[in-house]
Amino acid sequence: xxxxxxxxxxxxxxxxxxxxxxxxxxxxxxxxxxxxxxxxxxxxxxxxxxxxxxxxxxxxxxxxxxxxxxxxxxxxxxxxxxxxxxxxxxxxxxxxxxxxxxxxxxxxxxxxxxxxxxxxxxxxxxxxxxxxxxxxxxxxxxxxxxxxxxxxxxxxxxxxxxxxxxxxxxxxxxxxxxxxxxxxxxxxxxxxxxxxxxxxxxxxxxxxxxxxxxxxxxxxxxxxxxxxxxxxxxxxxxxxxxxxxxxxxxxxxxxxxxxxxxxxxxxxxxxxxxxxxxxxxxxxxxxxxxxx
Numbered sequence: 001x002x003x004x005x006x007x008x009x010x011x012x013x014x015x016x017x018x019x020x021x022x023x024x025x026x027x028x029x030x031x032x033x034x035x036x037x038x039x040x041x042x043x044x045x046x047x048x049x050x051x052x053x054x055x056x057x058x059x060x061x062x063x064x065x066x067x068x069x070x071x072x073x074x075x076x077x078x079x080x081x082x083x084x085x086x087x088x089x090x091x092x093x094x095x096x097x098x099x100x101x102x103x104x105x106x107x108x109x110x111x112x113x114x115x116x117x118x119x120x121x122x123x124x125x126x127x128x129x130x131x132x133x134x135x136x137x138x139x140x141x142x143x144x145x146x147x148x149x150x151x152x153x154x155x156x157x158x159x160x161x162x163x164x165x166x167x168x169x170x171x172x173x174x175x176x177x178x179x180x181x182x183x184x185x186x187x188x189x190x191x192x193x194x195x196x197x198x199x200x201x202x203x204x205x206x207x208x209x210x211x212x213x214x215x216x217x218x219x220x221x222x223x224x225x226x227x228x229x230x231x232x233x234x235x236x237x238x239x240x241x242x243x244x245x246x247x248x249x250x251x252x253x254x255x256x257x258x259x260x261x262x263x264x265x266x267x268x269x270x271x272x273x274x275x276x277x278x279x280x281x282x283x284x285x286x287x288x289x290x291x292x
Contacts, residue, residue: 003205004065006030006052006079007072008040011154011161012097012197016069017045018159019198020205028061030072043159052079062086067093067205074098077134089143095204096138098150100190100215102128104262108244109183109223112263118213118270127258135213145210149201152217152266155283156194157290163194165259166283168251169230170291179231179239182247182261185224189264190217193280203274215268218278223260229287 003020007013008029017027021044029045030052031037037047050057052072058079062068063086070083074097087094102124103116116122124132135148154163173179200216208214227239247256280286 001066002026002028003067003069004028004061005069005071008045009036009161010071011158011163011194013071014161015158015194015198016071016201018043019202023202028065052076055082058082059086069095069201071097074131075134080134080138084141084144087144091143091145093145093147093205094138094141095201096135096146096148098131098135098148100150100152100264100266101258102132102150103266104128104258104264106257107187107263108257108261109181109185109187111186111188112265115265115267117267118215139211139213147204147208147212147214149204150213150215151197152190152192152215152264154192154194154197155286158194166226168255168260169227172250173230173234173236177236179227179236180242181224181227181239182242182244182256185227185241186222187261187263188220188222190220190266191283192216192218192278193286196278196280200271200276203276207274212270214270215266216271217266217268219281219283220265221283225284226287229284230291233287233291
């Protein structure tokens with residue numbers, strides 16, 4: 001198959017592209033510059049230089065592809081509309097990347113016993129309502145085998161790119177000499193290793209029925225425990241708490257509130273129905289053994 005991927009030089013997109021190439025697919029990847037084009041070409045990806053605002057380009061690439069993976073942004077509605085238009089009535093797969101902050105609360109380090117399953121209705125915070133609307137638009141697209149993969153906290157190493165949450169915690173810890181968590185650090189996030197994420201994308205392209213929403217998760221951990229594991233791995237003293245105000249000042253509101261201070265606890269079975277069998281189950285073990 002020829003597969004078009006947005007965000008081909010990113011954390012998710014790069015890992016997915018490598019997995020698809022290893023599975024003998026041809027991958028064309030959207031990148032924003034000539035330098036990034038050269039970098040992805042060296043990994044066997046056919047570069048397409050452009051941006052998510054290039055609607056005509058996205059439509060043309062989607063129309064020519066056998067499948068499309070949107071791994072560049074969960075929040076760019078214009079790009080999603082262009083990809084849907086390019087695939088219209090083709091029956092081809094569109095795999096859209098979302099993120100489980102759509103179910104995040106405002107706990108700021110406090111625990112929650114609420115767990116979301118794939119059929120659980122979502123009432124997102126106002127900051128995440130637009131993302132949920134995009135997910136719903138993808139799932140409702142007619143004549144397309146559309147799938148939304150809702151990724152949880154992703155960890156692991158992938159082609160030099162980084163994920164969001166753990167690298168932010170690590171940067172702060174290295175810069176200050178103290179690993180931090182917010183409040184009591186009892187808030188929990190579901191998580192998944194990047195290699196398992198890439199494996200699920202390949203399965204979704206091949207097998208997922210249209211209109212499928214999938215939580216991508218293989219474990220769960222408290223943010224306080226993650227910070228403690230980071231401190232131990234870096235040889236620092238005990239991880240210490242930050243107030244909400246301190247965390248927002250250091251990381252910014254969106255990162256502190258929705259990515260590091262919230263609970264995002266989900267459980268999925270749709271991935272297992274495709275035959276997905278993740279190989280990594282412990283983010284703290286990965287931190288202890290592989291974090292750099």
